[in-house]
Amino acid sequence: MITFDKVTKKLGGKTVLNEVSFEVPKGETFVIVGLSGAGKSVTLKHMVQLMKPDSGTVRIGDDVISAARGAELERMRRRFGVLFQGAALLQWLSVFDNVALPLRELTKMTEEEIEKTVHEKLRLLNMEDSLEIFPADLSGGMQKRVGLARAIIRDPEIILYDEPTSGLDPVTSRLIDALIGNLRKELGITSVVVTHDLQSALAIGTRIMMIDGGKIVENAVPEDFIKSTNETVKRFLESQYITRRGAWEKGMEQYVR
Amino acid sequence: MIAPFKEIYRYLDLPIRSFRRLGRIILIACHDMGNALIMLASATLYIRTIWRPRARRETVMQLYVTGIKSLGVITVVAMFTGMILALQTGLELRRYGQEEFIGSAVAISMIREMGPFMAALIIAASVGSAIAAQLGTMAVSEEISALEVMSINPNRFLVMPRLVALTLMMPILTVYTNILGILGGGIVGTTQLGVSFQTYFDNATRYAENKDLYVGLFKAMVFGVIIATVACYQGLSTTEGAVGVGRATRQTVIISFLMILIIGYMITRLFYI
Numbered sequence: 167m168i169t170f171d172k173v174t175k176k177l178g179g180k181t182v183l184n185e186v187s188f189e190v191p192k193g194e195t196f197v198i199v200g201l202s203g204a205g206k207s208v209t210l211k212h213m214v215q216l217m218k219p220d221s222g223t224v225r226i227g228d229d230v231i232s233a234a235r236g237a238e239l240e241r242m243r244r245r246f247g248v249l250f251q252g253a254a255l256l257q258w259l260s261v262f263d264n265v266a267l268p269l270r271e272l273t274k275m276t277e278e279e280i281e282k283t284v285h286e287k288l289r290l291l292n293m294e295d296s297l298e299i300f301p302a303d304l305s306g307g308m309q310k311r312v313g314l315a316r317a318i319i320r321d322p323e324i325i326l327y328d329e330p331t332s333g334l335d336p337v338t339s340r341l342i343d344a345l346i347g348n349l350r351k352e353l354g355i356t357s358v359v360v361t362h363d364l365q366s367a368l369a370i371g372t373r374i375m376m377i378d379g380g381k382i383v384e385n386a387v388p389e390d391f392i393k394s395t396n397e398t399v400k401r402f403l404e405s406q407y408i409t410r411r412g413a414w415e416k417g418m419e420q421y422v423r
Numbered sequence: 424m425i426a427p428f429k430e431i432y433r434y435l436d437l438p439i440r441s442f443r444r445l446g447r448i449i450l451i452a453c454h455d456m457g458n459a460l461i462m463l464a465s466a467t468l469y470i471r472t473i474w475r476p477r478a479r480r481e482t483v484m485q486l487y488v489t490g491i492k493s494l495g496v497i498t499v500v501a502m503f504t505g506m507i508l509a510l511q512t513g514l515e516l517r518r519y520g521q522e523e524f525i526g527s528a529v530a531i532s533m534i535r536e537m538g539p540f541m542a543a544l545i546i547a548a549s550v551g552s553a554i555a556a557q558l559g560t561m562a563v564s565e566e567i568s569a570l571e572v573m574s575i576n577p578n579r580f581l582v583m584p585r586l587v588a589l590t591l592m593m594p595i596l597t598v599y600t601n602i603l604g605i606l607g608g609g610i611v612g613t614t615q616l617g618v619s620f621q622t623y624f625d626n627a628t629r630y631a632e633n634k635d636l637y638v639g640l641f642k643a644m645v646f647g648v649i650i651a652t653v654a655c656y657q658g659l660s661t662t663e664g665a666v667g668v669g670r671a672t673r674q675t676v677i678i679s680f681l682m683i684l685i686i687g688y689m690i691t692r693l694f695y696i
Contacts, residue, residue: 214572240574254569256561268573270477271580316573 167192167356168213168324173222173232175208175380182208184380185222190373195350195357197371199364199402204377206360207251210326213358214246215239226324244272247317247325251332253309255301255316261288262297265315272320287315291345307338314345318353325349327359331366343369364406368392376402459656462578463648466586466655469579478584485588489550490596497545501600504541505607508532513616522616526626529608534635538601540687542593543646547679551654554585555675558658559668567659577659586651593647594640601639638694645690646683653679 168190175183182205190196198206211217212224215231224232231242255264262284269280288294291311301309310330317325327346331339343366349355350370361367367374368388375385376399384391384399392403472478512532513525558581561567570577605627612618657671657678 211568216568216571243572243574246572248569248572250565250569252564254565256566268575271575272573 167227168196168358169223169225170209170212171223171225173209173212173219173224175205175212175217175219177208181380183212183219183377186377186380186382187222188375188382188385190356190358192356193350193354194372195346195359195370197359197361197367197374198377199362199367199374200377201362201402205380206362206377207328209377210328210358210360213324213326214243214248244320245323247320247322249310249313249317249325249327249330251329253301253306253313255309255312257301260298260300261293261304261312264301264312265319268316268319283319284315287319288312290318290348291315305338307334307341310334310342311345314342314349318349318355321353322355324356324358327357327361329361330359331361331363339363339366340369342366346370364403455656455660458660459652462582462656462659463586463652465576465578466582469576469583470587472579473583473587478579481580481584482587485584486592488553489546489588489592493546493549493596494599496549497542497596497600498603500541500545501538501603502607504537504600505529505533505604505609506611508537508604509608509611510615513612513618517616522612523618523622524626525608525612525616525618526605526623526628527630529612530605530627530631531635533601533604533608534631534639536639536687536691538604539593539597539639539643539646540683541604542596542600542643543650543683543687544680546589546593546596546647547650547654547683548676550589551650551675551679552672554651554654555658555661555671556668558655559661559671562659562661563664563667582651582655582659585655586648589647589651590644591647593643593650597640597643634694638690642687642690645686649682649686650679653682 170186170188172185172187173183174181174185186205186209198209200206208217212219212232213226215224215234219232222232223230226242226245229242231239234242256267259267265284265287266280269275269283275283284297285294288297291314293308293311293315296304296308296312301312304312314325314330330342330346334342346357346359347370350357357370359367359370368391371388373385374388374391376383376391376396378398384394384396386394391399394400394403473482508529509525512528513522516522516524516528558567561581567577567581570580609620609623609627612623613620654675657675661667661671663670
């Protein structure tokens with residue numbers, strides 16, 4: 167569904183993505199892991215053309231989003247919902263108005279229909295009690311849930327998550343993981359998750375890809391990813407106390423589907 | 424490299440590097456100006472959507488922020504501008520026994536130049552910098568990216584209401600500045616220079632022409648467009664976190680001031696020479 171074909175991107179003279187090619191099949195939860203500055207978020211931004219590649223193409227189905235402009239780009243972007251790292255809620259709008267924003271701006275729905283849809287999505291994310299609260303008065307986890315409600319308000323085909331668990335405590339992180347899992351199961355949405363939280367990646371991913379120095383070093387299902395013989399992957403796993411053998415011994419298999 | 428050429432190259436190195444740096448600055452300035460004009464054109468085209476409920480609400484809010492919230496500082500600055508003008512001009516005119524003409528001197532100065540100019544400087548420093556800081560913060564916290572991904576055009580959603588508010592409010596604030604400036608001049612004329620209120624206002628209204636008022640208001644409108652364009656462009660193109668927001672705010676004030684001065688001179692030249 168999402169196809170990267172030899173995508174190269176340089177930022178400030180540094181090659182952030184170097185001829186990166188991969189595919190995200192429909193209905194999967196595709197997790198991109200890597201160290202800070204590895205190019206994970208840059209990859210995600212290319213999927214919605216918040217960045218354009220220096221060379222190569224990014225396709226969404228048959229549409230080449232990397233070359234799209236104007237109304238065509240807007241049409242392609244409407245297939246996406248994005249949860250940004252800091253939730254990116256508009257600070258002067260309440261929770262309700264933030265979630266309702268895409269419906270008010272882009273559809274001809276009546277206020278009654280909008281209210282019903284917003285309630286429905288916020289109920290899905292256990293945020294129905296916070297309608298009139300402003301983002302500054304919400305915790306990080308709650309902001310992410312509101313951001314997620316806004317991302318799914320127009321029932322997108324694909325949701326992109328940029329570090330959905332960063333800055334959250336472990337309990338809230340697992341709650342967000344569960345929400346991402348539920349969205350895939352209940353709505354059949356294709357998800358792309360960028361994270362450096364391996365526990366989260368193993369819990370939600372149907373496929374995990376690791377980027378290092380602008381190149382893909384591993385792209386496998388979680389069972390194979392954890393057994394990877396690639397030195398970079400091994401170091402990454404070990405840095406999070408997950409060793410190929412130890413993972414199973416310490417009961418980490420619960421995080422691998 | 425052969426020794427004499429090496430020497431020549433060493434002497435030429437500094438000017439070449441300076442020339443290269445200057446070229447780069449000019450290219451970046453042209454690039455920024457082009458992008459700012461594209462943003463302005465796009466926001467202008469979106470004015471047709473102003474009657475949508477959210478756009479209308481946002482525009483009214485911006486009119487309030489630009490107009491009502493700036494009234495305090497404008498009142499003080501306008502009064503004192505008129506008072507200073509009256510005092511300086513009046514003291515000179517008194518040497519020739521012509522102090523009763525300070526009314527016309529203050530009125531013409533305020534209506535033609537000082538009114539639009541002072542109002543624009545105050546709005547650029549207060550409202551323009553606030554717009555740049557707000558949009559800059561939104562840019563670095565990915566709120567602008569979020570709007571783009573939702574297919575909500577920031578030029579329609581954010582720039583257009585601010586552009587409309589500043590363009591409409593600047594002439595109104597200029598009229599207010601003119602009135603208070605002339606009033607301030609009248610107070611100084613009466614209390615310090617011995618010119619009666621009646622004489623002061625007779626002269627103030629006798630020599631000022633309609634053209635002065637129209638050109639002043641036209642200037643104010645242009646200044647409103649300049650402030651909105653510079654502030655929104657600087658805000659939306661902010662990068663590098665809090666440092667970037669500070670830079671965008673500073674750049675907004677500096678660029679707006681310079682453009683107000685230069686464009687103000689050009690308009691005066693266009694209509695009076």
